[in-house]
Amino acid sequence: MGKTLFDKVWEKHIVDISTHTEASFLQDKKLLYIDLHLLHEVTSPQAFEGLRLTNRKVRRADKTFATMDHNVPTKNRNNPDLDPISIKQMNYLKTNCEEFGVTLFDINSKDNGIVHVIGPELGLTLPGKTIVCGDSHTSTHGAFGALAFGIGTSEVEHVLATQCLIQSRPKTMRVNFKGGPAPGITAKDLVLALIGKLGTAGATGYVLEYAGEAIKNLSMEGRMTVCNMSIEAGARAGMIAPDEKTFEYIKDTRYAPKGEKWDEAMKWWQTLKTDDDAVFDKEIEVDVPTISPQVTWGTSPDMVIDISAKIPSPAEAKSEAEKNSIARALEYMNLEAGKTMADVKIDKVFIGSCTNSRIEDLREAAAVIKRRKKAESVKQVLIVPGSYNIKEQAEKEGLDKIFTEAGFEWREPGCSMCLAMNDDVLEPGERCASTSNRNFEGRQGKQSRTHLVSAPMAAAAAIHGHFVDIRNEI
Amino acid sequence: MKPFTKLESNICPLDIANIDTDQIIPKQFLKRIERTGFGQYLFYDWRFNADGVENTEFNMNKPEFRNAKILLASENFGCGSSREHAPWALLDYGFEVIIAPSFADIFFNNCFQNGILPIALPDEKVKELFEKVKTAPEAKIKIDLENQKIAVSDGGEISFDIDKNRKEKLLKGIDDIGFTLQFLSSIESFEKQHLF
Numbered sequence: 241m242g243k244t245l246f247d248k249v250w251e252k253h254i255v256d257i258s259t260h261t262e263a264s265f266l267q268d269k270k271l272l273y274i275d276l277h278l279l280h281e282v283t284s285p286q287a288f289e290g291l292r293l294t295n296r297k298v299r300r301a302d303k304t305f306a307t308m309d310h311n312v313p314t315k316n317r318n319n320p321d322l323d324p325i326s327i328k329q330m331n332y333l334k335t336n337c338e339e340f341g342v343t344l345f346d347i348n349s350k351d352n353g354i355v356h357v358i359g360p361e362l363g364l365t366l367p368g369k370t371i372v373c374g375d376s377h378t379s380t381h382g383a384f385g386a387l388a389f390g391i392g393t394s395e396v397e398h399v400l401a402t403q404c405l406i407q408s409r410p411k412t413m414r415v416n417f418k419g420g421p422a423p424g425i426t427a428k429d430l431v432l433a434l435i436g437k438l439g440t441a442g443a444t445g446y447v448l449e450y451a452g453e454a455i456k457n458l459s460m461e462g463r464m465t466v467c468n469m470s471i472e473a474g475a476r477a478g479m480i481a482p483d484e485k486t487f488e489y490i491k492d493t494r495y496a497p498k499g500e501k502w503d504e505a506m507k508w509w510q511t512l513k514t515d516d517d518a519v520f521d522k523e524i525e526v527d528v529p530t531i532s533p534q535v536t537w538g539t540s541p542d543m544v545i546d547i548s549a550k551i552p553s554p555a556e557a558k559s560e561a562e563k564n565s566i567a568r569a570l571e572y573m574n575l576e577a578g579k580t581m582a583d584v585k586i587d588k589v590f591i592g593s594c595t596n597s598r599i600e601d602l603r604e605a606a607a608v609i610k611r612r613k614k615a616e617s618v619k620q621v622l623i624v625p626g627s628y629n630i631k632e633q634a635e636k637e638g639l640d641k642i643f644t645e646a647g648f649e650w651r652e653p654g655c656s657m658c659l660a661m662n663d664d665v666l667e668p669g670e671r672c673a674s675t676s677n678r679n680f681e682g683r684q685g686k687q688s689r690t691h692l693v694s695a696p697m698a699a700a701a702a703i704h705g706h707f708v709d710i711r712n713e714i
Numbered sequence: 715m716k717p718f719t720k721l722e723s724n725i726c727p728l729d730i731a732n733i734d735t736d737q738i739i740p741k742q743f744l745k746r747i748e749r750t751g752f753g754q755y756l757f758y759d760w761r762f763n764a765d766g767v768e769n770t771e772f773n774m775n776k777p778e779f780r781n782a783k784i785l786l787a788s789e790n791f792g793c794g795s796s797r798e799h800a801p802w803a804l805l806d807y808g809f810e811v812i813i814a815p816s817f818a819d820i821f822f823n824n825c826f827q828n829g830i831l832p833i834a835l836p837d838e839k840v841k842e843l844f845e846k847v848k849t850a851p852e853a854k855i856k857i858d859l860e861n862q863k864i865a866v867s868d869g870g871e872i873s874f875d876i877d878k879n880r881k882e883k884l885l886k887g888i889d890d891i892g893f894t895l896q897f898l899s900s901i902e903s904f905e906k907q908h909l910f
Contacts, residue, residue, distance in 0.1 A: 255904045257897045267879055271897060275910045283797065285747035296891070311745065325745040332747050369910055376796040376820060390820055392798035393749075394827035394890070402894045404901060408877075440732055441790040444819055474793065476819055508909060540732055561731055561788065568730075659795075661741045668764065680736045680794060682759045 242515025245481050246412050246447045249387040249512070253370045255404060272407045275369040276386075277399050278355050279306035279342065281333040282661070283374030287397035288336040300403045301341040305364055306333060308347050309354045311661040314624050314651035317347055326662065340400075353627020353653040356380040356594040360464065361629055363493025367482040367509040372399055377594045377677065378477075379470040383463035384490070385482035385512045387447070390471065410447045410476045411521040414514070417452035419528040424710045426604065427462030428596060428675070428694035430454060431469045432534035434526055436544040444474035446522070449514060454528040455480055460489045461600035468595045469677050472541040481513040533710050535581040536679045536692040538569035543679070544692070545581065547709045553577030572681055573689050574669075581691070581707045585617065587670040589702040590684070592624030592651075593658035596675035596695045602634050605699035606642040608713055614647040615705030621648040622664060624656040648702065660684045673701035715829045717887035721810055721857045726773055726782035727847045733787060734794035735821060739803040752799055753806030778851040786843055787814040791832075792821025801828045811857055813864075815840045826880050829887060831859060833874045859885060 243251075255271040257263040277300075284306070291298070298304055311326040313319060330347070337344035345351045351358060356377055359365040365381045371388035372378060374396040381388035395405060417430060435442075448470050455463065463480050470478030487506065490496045497505045532546035543566075545551065554570070554577070557563035570577060575584065591597070591605050602625060614621050623643045625631040631653060634640055640650045657664040658676035660683070666672055668687035675698050679690040693701070700708050743755040760772050768775050785804070791814040792800060801824045804812070812825065813833045825832040835843075846853065846866065853867035859881060864872040883890070 255897065255900050257900045260897055260900065262893070262896050265879060265882070265893075267877075269879060271894065271901075273901070273904055273908065282744050286749045286798075289747065289749070294889075294891070323745075329745050329747060366910070374796060374798075376794065390796040392796055392801075392820060392824035392827060394798060394824065398891050398894065401891045402898075402901065403905075404894055404897075406890065406894065440793055441816060441818070444790070444816070471794075474790070474818060505909065540734075565731055659736075659741050661744065678734075678736070678794060680734045682740055683736055686740075686759060686764070 242518035244412050244514045244518045244520060245385060245449055245479055245512055246387065247518070249368050249370065249385070250409065252368065266406060269406050269408050272370060272405050274372050274399050274403055274405060275303060276359070276364055276371040277304045278359055278371065278373035278378070279304065279333070279396070280310055280355050280373070280375065281308050281329045282310040283393050284336065284396055285329060285332050286393050287400055288340065290397040291340070291400060296401045298340040298342060298400045303403065304342045304400065306337050306342050306344040307352060307355050307358055308333060309653070310655045310659065312347050312654040313662050314622070314654045314656050314664055317652055323663070350628050353629065354594045354597065354655055356468065357597060357626030357630065360384065360460070360489070361493065361627055363490050363496035366490060366496065366505070367486060368512050372405065376471045377468050379475065380464050380468040380594055382467040382470065382477050382479040383460060384486055385479060385509070387477055387479065389477040411445050412449065413443060413446040413522040413524065414449045414451055414520045416523065416525045417450065417454035417528050418525055419453065420457065421454055421528050421531060422711070424533060424696065424714050425531055426694040426696065427458050427465040429531055429534045430526070430528065431466045432536070432541070432544045432692065433531045435469060435473045435541050436534070437526065438473040438542070440472060440540050440542045441474040443470070446475050448475045448478040449520070450478060450480050451514070456483070459600055460485055461598040464598065465595055469541070472677060482509050533694065533697055535697070535707055536690070537573065537575060537581060538566070539572055539679055539681050540569070541677065541679060541692060543569055547581055547707060550578050550580055551575050582709065583706070584671070585706045586673045586691070586701055587619050588666060588672045589618060589621040589698050590624070590657040590672055590674040590676060591695055591698050592622065592626070592656050593676035594626065594655070595677045597624060597626030597630065599630050599633050601675065601695040602630070602639050603637070605695040606639045608696045608699040608710070609642055609646045609703065612646065612703050614702045617705040618702055621702045622651060622657055623648050624651045625653050627653050646703070657684055660688070673698045673707065715887040715889065718810065718829050718831050718884045719859055721783060722854050723783035724779070724852050724854050725784045725786045725843065725847050726779040727786045727844055728773060729788055729844055731788040732790045732793055735792055735797050735800040736794055738792065738800040739797065744797060744799050749802050750806060752803035753808070756803040756807040781808070783808055784811045784813065784855065784857070785809045786840070786847065787812060788840070789815045791817050793818035796820045798824045798827070801825050801830050805830055813840065813843065826884065827890070829884065831857070831884060833864070835872065835874060839872055
């Protein structure tokens with residue numbers, strides 16, 4: 241029987257421990273070797289503390305890279321008045337990296353940025369690698385045909401000490417995106433529509449493989465957006481088979497193999513696709529041509545509708561539990577069932593995050609503006625590039641000017657308002673059109689109201705002061 | 715890690731589906747660099763009103779549930795962010811067992827790393843427990859990990875499944891890293907032939 245893309249990467253990383261009598265203790269679990277371990281300031285401190293307490297070292301510092309992204313300020317970068325606890329956490333990462341010999345891209349490094357943006361950018365993320373990070377959006381790296389997933393801090397410590405993880409084999413699900421998208425439909429709309437279909441736990445226990453014409457035709461940026469949100473359907477990881485676009489993206493990046501090593505790697509990478517006769521535990525289809533621009537209305541990423549659809553009512557619920565959760569979400573979001581999202585006015589806009597802060601997202605957002613200005617009723621529009629490299633590229637293309645002339649704020653890279661750990665926070669009750677990945681209660685600040693959309697949808701909402709159908713803007 | 719063997723306690727019910735780790739421990743409290751001290755912030759936005767005063771409507775603040783060590787929740791508990799601060803906060807507050815129809819993947823893993831026992835029970839069993847708590851909020855149940863049994867106050871008994879390997883580790887409070895390092899020689903030989 242043939243193998244899936246997942247099988248091929250998984251099997252290549254199983255450490256054979258059969259000579260040890262203790263191996264039987266693992267039963268059907270495997271010891272999985274990790275090729276790349278990414279760290280950031282929020283989920284690593286306790287792991288380093290654990291190493292110190294047990295006198296352990298980082299086993300492979302050469303496979304471990306760190307960045308500061310979650311609570312970094314996106315303006316006045318080196319402001320000494322910054323929240324002292326944030327400073328403490330960042331300084332602690334610096335100390336830890338120095339002491340244990342880990343490469344760190346700190347806030348003043350020209351390669352600094354969001355962990356899931358800089359990994360691919362620097363060529364650390366490569367096809368067929370196993371990649372982990374103490375962050376659930378590690379699934380992003382699956383866009384390159386890597387097996388990449390988020391882990392907790394105890395597992396971060398485990399990987400630091402052993403370069404391995406004990407893992408059960410997940411199930412596999414192929415998502416076939418059939419047909420091509422309508423104009424104006426982005427990768428974000430594809431993945432939001434999928435989450436709406438699967439629900440937030442629909443893929444729990446699975447590794448997803450995204451396939452089909454619409455996925456093939458996506459840029460690497462688009463593929464990263466899709467894989468990024470795998471976790472929002474509960475999946476352990478999301479993967480896309482590498483192809484010429486993938487190889488083109490990574491070739492000549494700093495850490496990608498060069499010369500003979502590249503050729504050797506390419507031989508393996510070209511085999512990284514699901515065999516025709518491989519069997520998945522589950523397969524589903526998504527009809528791409530019928531996908532409209534997506535907007536979340538509620539407090540969970542699966543509470544998502546077409547821009548022209550009506551906001552659901554508790555009366556339509558299929559179960560008592562669903563009825564309660566719709567009612568609760570409508571109350572929290574202060575929305576009325578039966579209206580459309582286009583009727584909903586917004587207070588702020590956030591374009592950024594590991595989902596949508598790459599150069600293509602910024603280009604798409606800038607293209608919507610067409611010399612117009614943000615609506616007066618919109619209090620703030622934040623444009624937060626994913627990395628300094630993206631920021632530099634955008635400035636080369638003059639995108640920053642387009643944004644600032646429209647009254648948007650052009651910031652330094654970081655996670656920013658996606659999780660609002662720095663001072664980019666919504667005030668209670670404020671409503672935000674956001675290109676991020678989670679619309680949970682309080683995610684962008686206490687009592688904040690988040691609507692997830694694509695970058696062009698967010699930019700158009702900034703111009704109009706309310707959501708609009710992007711198809712009317714192009 | 716403290717071993718987990720048995721527990722007797724009443725149950726604190728929290729009948730909301732898809733409770734995410736942002737709710738369990740909001741991001742403004744993730745800046746500590748220690749594993750301890752997160753309990754005071756557990757479910758912060760639900761436990762406290764905007765003015766910082768306790769929300770008396772929230773179950774955890776009701777006198778009958780204050781000392782409960784078992785949390786009863788609905789499906790997909792612990793979804794969202796991978797933050798291990800969520801189980802740290804639950805444990806630090808005093809919860810040692812979480813019962814729900816289903817759990818999110820990363821959260822489920824994180825529980826075992828910290829000596830918390832997450833028990834997934836069939837929907838109808840969870841519903842029954844919610845009903846029982848309604849009628850007798852202070853009734854205690856007994857959890858026996860060795861025998862994988864929950865003894866309910868009215869004499870009923872519920873069995874639960876748990877991965878054998880995880881059960882052993884919980885019972886003994888074993889450190890995963892020490893276990894894996896036994897295989898160091900195999901890891902080293904793997905690295906010699908591995909491409910990356």
